[in-house]
Amino acid sequence: MPSLEKILQSVLETVKPSEQEFRKEMEKAEELIKRIYKLEGKHVKAVLGGSLARSTHLKGDRDIDIFVLFPSHLSRQEFKKEGLRIGKQVFNAGKFEIAFSEHPYVRGIIDGFDIEIVPGFDIKETASLQSSVDRSSFHTAYLQKKLSSAQQDEVRLLKQFLKGIQCYGADLRQASFSGYLTELLILKYGNFLECLKAVAEWKKPTVIDLENYWLEEQALEKFRDFPLIIIDSTDRSRNAAAAVSLQQMARFTAASRTFLKKPSMNFFFPPKTKPLQLKKVSMHVQKEGLIVLEMPYPKGLLADIFWGMIKRLARKLHSALEEKEFKVLRSEAWTDEKSLATITIDLQANALEQAFKRIGPEVFQKQASENFLKAHKKPLSGPRIENGRWIVEELREHYLATEFLKFLLKKLSKEEVKELRFLLKKARVLNQKQILKLYKKSPEFQEHFTRFLKGKEEFLEY
Amino acid sequence: MPSLEKILQSVLETVKPSEQEFRKEMEKAEELIKRIYKLEGKHVKAVLGGSLARSTHLKGDRDIDIFVLFPSHLSRQEFKKEGLRIGKQVFNAGKFEIAFSEHPYVRGIIDGFDIEIVPGFDIKETASLQSSVDRSSFHTAYLQKKLSSAQQDEVRLLKQFLKGIQCYGADLRQASFSGYLTELLILKYGNFLECLKAVAEWKKPTVIDLENYWLEEQALEKFRDFPLIIIDSTDRSRNAAAAVSLQQMARFTAASRTFLKKPSMNFFFPPKTKPLQLKKVSMHVQKEGLIVLEMPYPKGLLADIFWGMIKRLARKLHSALEEKEFKVLRSEAWTDEKSLATITIDLQANALEQAFKRIGPEVFQKQASENFLKAHKKPLSGPRIENGRWIVEELREHYLATEFLKFLLKKLSKEEVKELRFLLKKARVLNQKQILKLYKKSPEFQEHFTRFLKGKEEFLEY
Incomplete structure (x- = not known):
């Protein structure tokens, strides 16, 4: 077993961008910023944002986020129009797309870099925020001031750890730790190892308040019902960890304990799940009560939005089954983000007494x-x-879960929002044969389904 | 359909003791009291108690309760000894037995009357109560003063009504309305019909406080969690309805409504349950999840005590099954009070997923x-x-309810109190054939089991 020190060193070597790589990225960013300053328009500033500006990005990320700032007196409409116009001009004749967060922005690829041109307002304090996008500049300014260069590497270790245990990303799929949270955690605990030691001892709720904005009781009262409360250092009224689910907080704690007991590279770079043999899967599938629902992935929908949709749908089906007294052991939504989505439901039994x-x-x-x-x-x-x-x-009107689900899908396909209606019409409850066929066909489903059937936190095996 | 008036008149004719009957009972009581006064002993008084003294007894009851009162300075030990000695002397060479309430007393039969000779203390106010037996004289004194002779008949109607709908009796079997409660209800509402009209509108909780001892909020606070609070007119600190279960209170309310809508003699004198045909029972028994446990009735045990025991046992089995995730629809303890006892349990299913x-x-x-x-x-x-x-x-260790019950009975037969141990050793879980055999053999079980299988409040059919 390699020593803890060696492991961390080796991880860092893998995830830290090289001097050369870093220089190239910064050069590209500066070039773009210069170009924006030269454009005619109502913007007053263009600044580099995101993890590149804070030097906490991971190797190969190749993300360049540039914020184009407008005077705060601009009307909302003009702001949107101008923001998009500048964005489009950056890409010239190149390929780009319009994406939506709280307001539209432009993103695309230039010379192999993922470029985002995000419009914002030029404001002096977070109290004047007009959109959560504006917060980013404050985060960057704060971290540039506070984070030492050694700590930048500690952030990289922590990011990779969270990625490895599937706890990284504030998107709807993960409901987990954002880059900014990772940075605040390193500021709080000093370095990666101390952070893990602290997380291993976390209680519910945990409060972290770097700038001491609140007394602990005040924070607990203000952000009641959140398991994890990390006060945004640039905005005392915000819990930066609001998106972190109890589930992900608990998984981070459990994984930290396991890692500290038996450190391994696997936590950072988990081995690929080895799919179960078809024979084994066939045995599982014969178990009455294991249901797989298959849907197509709707073309052109952003993955993040789609994850939100099927997760909501899975929760809805889960509750509807429980309301009818079916005993749901587990349910999980999943998509390969290109052509396929499934909801897998494990029931105590498919049939209830009549x-x-x-x-x-x-x-x-x-x-x-x-x-x-x-x-x-x-x-x-x-x-x-x-x-x-x-x-x-x-x-009972419905005493077979499969039949009830078919009925429910049909009913919902008439009631739900447009995007879901399409999905629900195409959704089908697979029989045993069809599940096995799907398993044979899709390697991504193989991995997901194997993880589901094993139902074990993978880090327990590292 | 006979008119309400005719029904009540006819019921009264049936349940009111005749002049002659009443005189004979009183003569017998006076004779016994005289005899007790003549006996050597430390007693200072002998008084008639119970419903005979209040003239609210039902025809054919033939109960004579005589309280022999001792000075309150007597030691507990001497009181018990003297009480029993007097009691035994009353019966002379006749047959009697020693029964136990809070303290021992003597009961037996003389000339066809059920005689109870109950020792008590001669006290001036309920605050000096030494045993709940002593309360009885205060109740009698209070009711003799308050209850008009017309109201005595209204009490009889109400008693018979409660008997008919199985809501009469403060014993462990019924956990229901005592004679004293019936009398207080008539005092409160004036007569039988007004009482039923009021009960039909009862809410949970309901407070009745004839002597206005408390403000309603005080009573609700003092007797919190009781659905029905009827302050004992002779003891402000006591809820005379403490033994009335929510179940029985609700049944009384529902039956009152049904009776007022469609009055019938059936409420007072319910028709015998017509046992289901064996073929029908056989169909019910085939339903997976219907379990019958059979036990012998232990010789010499008082029925009231035994009812308490098997009801407690049924509740215990019910909870243990639920703890193991078996879904219990209903459970009911029953005994014919002579040779047989059963606990019937209706489960959603006998088998759980493994x-x-x-x-x-x-x-x-x-x-x-x-x-x-x-x-x-x-x-x-x-x-x-x-x-x-x-x-x-x-x-699961146990996934069949029948097997789990067998295991549980064996386990409990080693842990429980002595009387129950015997029962538990003899208890057996019947299979389908055995249930049908028992059904054929015992007419009492036929009635009970039919009621259970129908599972319907009988008064809804009157």
């Missing part, structure tokens, strides 16, 4: 009792009183 | 997490994190 107990109103609610007795004249059993409430047993 | 989800500690509880991970090295699936907690799926 009879179910309907719990009516309290006897003391006179009108409701009368209505209930009128509405249930011929139950299988009852009406009777149990614990002061009226009870009847009746036949 | 795998189950074990929910471990929160990840943030470090030591507990370590222990959990150590203890579950080779689960079927997991360990993984769900909502911040460790989860594993494992094989």
